[in-house]
Amino acid sequence: MRVLLSAQQATFSRAGEPVFQPVDIEVCGGGMTVIRGDNGAGKTTLLRLLAGILRPSSGRVTRRAGISFMGHGSAVKSELTCRENLDFRRRFAPSRSGMDTSAALARVGLAGHGLRPAITLSAGQKRRLGLACLLVAPTAIWILDEPYASLDDRGCGLVDELLASHLGRDGAVVLSTHQRLPQVKPGAQQLVVKRFRALS
Amino acid sequence: MNLNAMRALLLRDLRLAIRHGGESLMPLIFLFAVIILVPLGIGPGPNLLSSIAPGMIWVAALLASLLPLEQLFRPDLDDGTLEQWWVGGRFPVSLVGIRLFSHWLVTGVPVIAFAPLAAEMLYLPDGALPVLLASLLLGTPILSLVGGLAAALTLGTNRGSVLLSILVFPIVVPVLIFATGAVSAAADDLPARAHLGLLGALLILAVTLVPLTATAALRLNIE
Numbered sequence: 001m002r003v004l005l006s007a008q009q010a011t012f013s014r015a016g017e018p019v020f021q022p023v024d025i026e027v028c029g030g031g032m033t034v035i036r037g038d039n040g041a042g043k044t045t046l047l048r049l050l051a052g053i054l055r056p057s058s059g060r061v062t063r064r065a066g067i068s069f070m071g072h073g074s075a076v077k078s079e080l081t082c083r084e085n086l087d088f089r090r091r092f093a094p095s096r097s098g099m100d101t102s103a104a105l106a107r108v109g110l111a112g113h114g115l116r117p118a119i120t121l122s123a124g125q126k127r128r129l130g131l132a133c134l135l136v137a138p139t140a141i142w143i144l145d146e147p148y149a150s151l152d153d154r155g156c157g158l159v160d161e162l163l164a165s166h167l168g169r170d171g172a173v174v175l176s177t178h179q180r181l182p183q184v185k186p187g188a189q190q191l192v193v194k195r196f197r198a199l200s
Numbered sequence: 201m202n203l204n205a206m207r208a209l210l211l212r213d214l215r216l217a218i219r220h221g222g223e224s225l226m227p228l229i230f231l232f233a234v235i236i237l238v239p240l241g242i243g244p245g246p247n248l249l250s251s252i253a254p255g256m257i258w259v260a261a262l263l264a265s266l267l268p269l270e271q272l273f274r275p276d277l278d279d280g281t282l283e284q285w286w287v288g289g290r291f292p293v294s295l296v297g298i299r300l301f302s303h304w305l306v307t308g309v310p311v312i313a314f315a316p317l318a319a320e321m322l323y324l325p326d327g328a329l330p331v332l333l334a335s336l337l338l339g340t341p342i343l344s345l346v347g348g349l350a351a352a353l354t355l356g357t358n359r360g361s362v363l364l365s366i367l368v369f370p371i372v373v374p375v376l377i378f379a380t381g382a383v384s385a386a387a388d389d390l391p392a393r394a395h396l397g398l399l400g401a402l403l404i405l406a407v408t409l410v411p412l413t414a415t416a417a418l419r420l421n422i423e
Contacts, residue, residue: 052286052288054423066288069283076279077212079219088208091207091211093204
């Protein structure tokens, strides 16, 4: 299976000091890696590093396919409606296999909410809208920061379904999570991020 | 970075500006507040007003362009849409350029469009109007660019607006001097070409350097 995303001894330094201990990672098409670690261990920093938002201060990160990144904020504009948010994402990164806006909204359980301004959505619904963004502008690599955060049980189930179908299409996934592990077959590789210097 | 992404961002920025309505009209309201209030304060004599008109219109345009700067990148930083520009290891100069262009469309263009009315209200000699418009056309993009750079630099600081104004003012002083110099010269029937030429040179410098440096500054702030 083709390696889509890899990192060799990669780390990111803030104020001259590495945030986490150097990481080796290799994610193939159809493969998933779950990043675990304590609060403040550097999970989000690692994900942003893998997504290309940050540049490694040492080591190397190699990406061989398009990337989607969903961070804490879900990258949703609250002044725009759900539909406008998705239309923007589709136009921002056009791809031929992108799901239709209405279909994507229905898939994440927001059917009928298309004309609602995103500011009126609950945290969980915003998360769902963020997931819909992954569907309208599909890429091979998904990097998801705490995708289960603020979602109810059905929402968590939805994330698992989306992950399973993405992996089934030979996509690659890297995600971080606190409590829940993705219930997707085959099981995911796990990687524990450790702080570079333990808190005293 | 492809043209689709640039077009999508421009259309979304303009849509957001329309949706903010009143906030987007602030620069224009500000311009007219100054132009209506100053004559009330110093007296409405045509001779006095026509001699201070170039400076007043330009100072108002300058301050008006500063108003929305704080909001240029911050909402995008807060909701996570800014970091999306970097996903995939890109260096999004073109997107930063589009954002600055849309700032000019929203703050600079309305001021240019209503400048003839402002000029009329302040008894600016008719012959100076084309030069006033030319100076605004060359100068307001510089204000947006320099302001955008300052906004990018101060994005990481709390209450960046004070720092932002301190950063912007010294850099835009030459713009103010050459622009008002051009309009005053035209009002006195003197050639204004030299002033406008220098403004053009400043614009070229800003267009060349600012998107690159602002992108680098933003990158520091999202790290």
